[in-house]
Amino acid sequence: MDDLSKSQMFVIHGVAAVGSVAFASALTYPLDTMKVLTQVASSSGKQLNAAELLLRILTLSGNSGISGLFSGYGSLALGRTLGLGARFGVYEIITAFYKDGLEDNYVSASDALLAGMAAGAVEALISSPFELIKLREQVSSASYIPNSTFALDKGAQPPLISRLLSGCYPDKRSLNQYVGLISTLSTKNTNVTSALLEYPWMMTGSGKPPSVCNVRRPSDIISLEGWGALWRGLRSGIARDSVFGGVFFSSWQFLHQAMLDWKAVGMDPPPRSDEEVGPLSPLFVSIAAGLSASVAAAASHAFDTTRTRSQCTVLPKYVSMERRLLKWKQPGNKFERYTGIHPSDRNLLFRGLRWRMARSGLASFMIVGSYFFAVDHLASNLT
Known part of the structure; x- marks a missing residue:
């Protein structure tokens, strides 16, 4: 008792x-x-x-x-x-x-x-x-x-980015400006754009890390940051x-x-x-x-x-x-x-x-x- x-x-x-x-x-x-x-x-x-x-x-x-x-x-x-x-x-x-x-x-x-x-x-x-x-x-x-007015088409999300952070789509405007700074080719050149998107540091299209708003779920944190x-x-x-x-x-x-x-x-x-x-x-x-x-x-x-x-x-x-x-x-x-x-x-x-x-x-x-x-x-x- x-x-x-x-x-x-x-x-x-x-x-x-x-x-x-x-x-x-x-x-x-x-x-x-x-x-x-x-x-x-x-x-x-x-x-x-x-x-x-x-x-x-x-x-x-x-x-x-x-x-x-x-x-x-x-x-x-x-x-x-x-x-x-x-x-x-x-x-x-x-x-x-x-x-x-x-x-x-x-x-x-x-x-x-x-x-x-x-x-x-x-x-x-x-x-x-x-x-x-x-x-x-x-x-x-x-x-x-911000809204996704200038985001790339969701169907064109690069495989590397989709593996690192699901749902992250690079900003098309930032990406075109970045391509224009480092290349004399037209910003409409798909080869340069596609190649840049295969680099992890181009996830946002500008070379900057994604916002905290995009990396707040445990699965996203572990996938992108370890x-x-x-x-x-x-x-x-x-x-x-x-x-x-x-x-x-x-x-x-x-x-x-x-x-x-x-x-x-x-x-x-x-x-x-x-x-x-x-x-x-x-x-x-x-x-x-x-x-x-x-x-x-x-x-x-x-x-x-x-x-x-x-x-x-x-x-x-x-x-x-x-x-x-x-x-x-x-x-x-x-x-x-x-x-x-x-x-x-x-x-x-x-x-x-x-x-x-x-x-x-x-x-x-x-x-x-x-x-x-x-x-x-x-x-x-x-x-």
């Missing part, structure tokens, strides 16, 4: 955790969309404000403009559930070793920092593919996709999630311990351990989680901007292969190379900071609060 009760409690905690993550992600997802578009659409000279971003989304996202704010939510919900499960699971496993042999379950802020950094690195490995797909859906929702694209920007992702996890758990542990000490003041007799103080209010725990997440988001935002901008870049696998063969060296100083920061993004690293702090703080507050509420509600019904 005890085993059955333990199994039921385990299911209750699992259902409450998944439900709280989905609920908080849904309510804060528009903030994440605004953050991503601020990071991607802003140049070094101008940063788009909230009104411009919102108008662009409502105008370009189709018949139901509000749906553009939730583009890619399914990928985020799945990736966030797996990622947060890995983050808290790894953190609990590591801190269990710290608490082994101690009289109480005390974890210092420094131990929480190290455990959180390790947990964040694992989270980055798991959530990277889902985050890439989510980000490209968000960017596509606010991107202008499996490694799902983990693009992994260095900056690990740096971001490691810093976030370390700062989040250490700040949360510090605030949690401060609240326990405050509650213990005036107790007679004085408690000998944290267990004797008793549980804290779920509201205060949720507020502490929200504050910790906001601080962690601010500390790791530079790496988040780098990760976002790198994932929004289409890099065909033949270009990646050429870079490996030529031993291409990533630009920037040693710190930038290790963390994946591109030198051209130095002035953009803190774009969207307020959006991310608000989203992280609200999401953490809602996740913890709804988790406690769901567990109490389900457990009361069980008994």
